[in-house]
Amino acid sequence: MREDAVTTDPWGRVDADGTVYVRTAEGERAVGSWQAGEPEEALAYFRRKFDELAGQVQLLEQRVRGTDLAPAQAESNIAKLREAVAEAHAIGDLGSLMDRLGALSELVGKRREEVKAARDQARVQARETKERIVAEAERIAEDATHWKSGGERLRQLIDEWKAAERIDRATEAVLWKRLSTARTAFAKRRKAYFSSLDEQRDAIRNAKERIVQEAEELSSSTDWNATAAAYRELMHQWKAAGRASREAEDELWGRFKAAQDQFFQARSAVYAERDASFAANAEVKETLLVEAERLLPVTDARSARSAFRGILERWEAAGPVPREMRDKLEGGLRRVEDAVRKAEENEWKRSNPEARARAQDTVNQLRRSIEQLEARLAKAQAGGRDKDVKETEEALAARRSWLEEAERTLAEFS
Template sequence: MSTDPWGRVDDDGTVYVRTAEGERAVGSWQAGEPEEALAYFHRKYDELATQVELLEQRLRGTDLPPAQAEASIVKLREAVTDAHAVGDLDALLARLGSLTELVAKRREEVRAARDAARAEARAVKERIVAEAERIAEDATHWKAGGERLRQLVEEWKAADRIDRVTEAALWKRLSAARTAFAKRRKAYFAGLDEQREGVRAAKERIVAEAEALADSTDWGATASAYRELMRQWKAAGRASREAEDELWARFKAAQDQFFQARSAVFAERDASLRENAEAKELILADAEKILPVTDARAARAALRHILERWEAVGPVPREMRDRLEGGLRRIDDAVRKAEEAEWKRSNPEARARAQDTVNQLRRSIEQLEARLAKARAAGREKDVKESEEALTARRSWLEEAERTLAEFS
C-alpha cells in the first residue's frame, strides 16, 4: 500500500483521497505501481486547480458578469466535490468559496451601478419634460420650437428606461406639452393671413431698396446693406405665396446683379495677386522640407517661421487659395501628429502598463517552459503538446507587447 498527504492506494488497487469529511474512493488502479496511480490522480487534481486559478484570474482581471461567474463557480464546485482526483480538494473548495463572496460583492456593485443609471435616466427624462413644457408655454419661434421638441423626443427614446409608473407619468406630461405647443402654433398661423398684407408692403419697400443698390460700386458698404436687407426680409415674415415668389424673384435679381458685378471686379483684382501666389508656392516648397518630421520641436519652430513669412506675403487669387492653404495645413497636421506621438511616447503611465504586460508574459513563458521540461522528462506527451501550444501563443503575444513597449523608447 502506498500513501501521500492527500491520498493512498489500497492493496486491492482502490485509490482514496483524504478530505475534511474523511476518505472516499476516487478510482482503482490495476496495472503498474501505486506511485503511478497517485501521480495519475494528482494530474487530475492539477487540472482542477488550473481551472480554479483561471476562474480566479478572470474574476479579478476582467468584467465577468456575476451570473456567468456564479454559474462557473457552481460548475467547478460540483466538479471538485465529485472529483476523481488526489490533492487538497478542501483548499480548492475554500478558494471557490472566496470567489463566491467576490461575486456577491460584484453583484452588489452592478446593482448599485444599475440603480445609479436609472436615477440618472430619470433625471434626464425629467429635464426633457421640463424643457418641453417651457417650450409649450413660451415658444414663439415655431420652427425652432417644433424641431427642439422632436429632438427632445429622440433624446427620450435614447435614454434608459426607468420604473413603469414614473415613465408613464413623465411621458404623459411630455405628450401634453407637445399637444399644447401644436395648438398654440395652429392658432398663430390661423391668424397669420391678417398680417400678410402688411408683410407684402414691407417686402415691397425692401425690394425697392435692393433694386436701388443694384448698380452700386461701393462694394463693402453695399454688401453690408444687402445683408441687412436680407435680415429684414427674413424678419418680416411671409406674404402670400404668389406675392412672396414675385417679390423674391425681384429681390434676388437685384442682389445677383450687384454681386456678379462685384465678382467681376474681384476677379480682375485677383490677377494682381498672382505674384503673391508665386511667393507662397516657394514658401510651401520650403515647408515641404520639414517632412518627414523627425524632431517635432524643431519642426514646429521651423513651421512657425514659415507661417510668419506666409502671413507677410498677403492674399492670393481665390481659385488658388484652397490649394495653397491646404498644402500648408497638411504640413501643420503632420507636425501636430508628430507632437502627439512624441507626447504618447513620453507618457509614463502608458509605458508602465506596456512594461507590466511584457513582464507578466515573460513570467508566464518561464513557468510554461518549466512545465514543458517536467512534462518531457516524465514522458507526458499530452502535457508536452499543451505546454508547447501555450508557449507558442505566449511568445507571439510577447513579441507584440515588446513592439508596443519599444514605441515608448
C-alpha cells in the first residue's frame, strides 16, 4: 500500500498499515482500519459515513425550522447527533457539522425562550381572565336582583373558568375559593328574596284590599268632581303598591274596575242629561261666535274692542254648554280676542313717538352711510383701485338693503 496514494483527501488519510484517520481542528483521529482493498475505497467508505451523518443533521434542521418540534425533543436529538459526530467513524468536515448543530442549538434555545414567554403570557392572560370572572361573579353576588339572568350568567362564568388556562396552584386556589363564595352568596340572597316574596305579596294584597274597599264605598257617590279626584288618587296608590300574586291581582283589579266603572257610568248619565239641557245655550254661543268672527280682520282696534266687550257680556250670560262643544266654542272666541288684542298692540306701536323717532334715526344714519360709501366708490373708480371698488360696492349693496327694511318699518308709523 503506497502512502502517497492516500494523501489526496483534505479531511482524512489511510496510513500504510491501513489505519484510517480523520482530520479535525484538534488534530487527527483514528476512525477505523482498512485491510480489504485500495486506500481510495477506504476513503470513499468513510466519506459515505460522513454523508449519512450530514443527512441526519440536515433532516434535523428541517424538522426544527419547518415544524413545531418541541424544544426539549429537539435538544435531545441535537445532543445525540453531537455525540455521534464527536465519535463518528467518518471522514469529512466534522467541524462544520458541529457548527451547524451549535447554530441549531442556539435556534432551539431561542425557541425555548419564545415558548416560555408565550406560556408566561398565556398564564398572565389566564390569571387576568380568571380575576375578571371572579370580580364579575362577586358583583353579581352582591348587586344582582334579576335572579334568572344572574344565575345564568354565573353558570356561564363557571364555563369560562373551566375553558381558561390553568395558572399557578396557589393563585388558582384563592381565586376559585372567591368564585365559590360568590356563588354561595348569590344562592343565599336569591333564597332569602323568594322566602320574603310571599310576605311582600301578602302585604301588597292587604294594601290593595283596602284600596278596593274604598273604591267600592265611593261607587255610589254623586259628588262627581271630588269622587273623580279620589279615584285618580286610588289609582296612583294601586300602581305604587306593587304586584300581588297573579290570582289575587286579577281578582282585586276586577273589583276595583267594577266599582270605578259604576261611578263613571252614573256620572256620564247625569252629564249627558245635563248637556241636553245646555243645547240651547250652545246655539246662543254659536250665534255670538259668528258675530265675533265678523270683526276679523281688525281694521279699527278701538271699535273692535268695544264690540267684542259687548259680545263677551252676552256670552257669559248665555250660560254653560255641553262638554263636547265647550272647547270648540271657547277656542273660537279666544282666537277673536287674540286678534283684537294684537291689533291694539300694533296700534300702540304705531302711535309710539319714541319708537317712530328711533326708526327715523336709523333711516337717517343709513342714508348718510350710503352717501359716504358712494363718495368713496367714486374715488376708488377714479383711482383704478379695483379691490376697493369691489369692497365698497358690496358694502353699498348691504346698506341699501338695510335702508329698504328700515324705511318699511318707518312707514308703519305713518
